[in-house]
Amino acid sequence: MREIKFKITNAEEGAAFAVHIIPKSIKNEVVGKYGDALKIRLTASTAKGTANDKLIDFISKKLSIEPGKVEIAAGQESAEKMVVVVGMTPTQVESLLLS
Numbered sequence: 001m002r003e004i005k006f007k008i009t010n011a012e013e014g015a016a017f018a019v020h021i022i023p024k025s026i027k028n029e030v031v032g033k034y035g036d037a038l039k040i041r042l043t044a045s046t047a048k049g050t051a052n053d054k055l056i057d058f059i060s061k062k063l064s065i066e067p068g069k070v071e072i073a074a075g076q077e078s079a080e081k082m083v084v085v086v087g088m089t090p091t092q093v094e095s096l097l098l099s
Contacts, residue, residue, distance in 0.1 A: 015090040016073065019081045023051050028058045030097055037080065038097065052076055059083065063096045 018037035025041035032039045044054035052072055060067040063085065075081035085093050 014069075014084060014086040014088050015093040016082060016084045017090075017093070019055065019083050021051055021055060021079050021081065023079070028054065030062075046077075046079075049076070052081075055081070055083070059085070059097070063088065063093060 018035075020034035020037040020039045022031075022039065022041045023044060023046045025043055027041065028043055029041050030038060031041050040055065040058065042051050042054045042058065044050040056067050056070045056072065059070045063070075065085070065088070069086045069088075071084045071086070073082045073084045
């Protein structure tokens with residue numbers, strides 16, 4: 001797999017990172033980097049928060065954790081979001097998201 005670097009930091013209870021989503025895509029996948037953010041394609045549209053729900057579901061499945069441990073801390077109505085994952089280190093999150 002190609003090397004993807006994005007900014008991921010320690011949060012009070014886990015790891016925090018920026019995400020740039022591309023809605024209405026063919027499949028859900030991590031596709032690269034957008035500035036310091038991780039770029040993720042989602043099949044959902046941005047209407048009625050469906051992209052937010054899909055993002056949480058996608059990240060929780062990639063990390064093999066409960067969806068309740070993934071939170072969108074900022075950007076609920078934007079393509080630019082700040083995601084917090086509770087109970088995992090930045091190294092763990094980065095390794096699993098990019099695998």
